[in-house]
Amino acid sequence: MIEEMGQQSLFNILISLMVLIAVWWSVQSIRFDLFLKDPEGIKAKGFMVVLTLALTYLVTSFILNYLNWSQTLRFLF
Template sequence: MLQDLGQDAIFNISVTLAVLILVWWAIQSFKFDLFVKDPEGPKAKLLMILVTLALTHLVSQFVLNYFNWSLMLRHLL
């Protein structure tokens, strides 16, 4: 039982870190300088980090929920 929880935790962490890397890579092509006054300033960098974390949370939760729902389908019949 506890071993399954540990494996789930490692899987969730791995998926979240992979999504974080993908989101950070993808957000690099977004032009923040069109929306902020000083794109090189600390506030703009903090905004970029917060947007990255928010998108990472949303995407990783979607992926993990989809994976869990697909595992639950075997209990349908």
């Protein structure tokens, strides 16, 4: 039981890190100079970090929930 929890935690961390890398890579393609006054400033960089973390949380939550739901579908029948 404890070993399974540890494996699940490690899996969740790895999924989160992979999604974080993918989201950061994707956010780099957004042209912030169209939306921000100073796209090279510290506030813009902070916004990029917060945006990346928020999107990472949403995507990771969706993926992990979907995997959990698909594993519990076997109890339906």
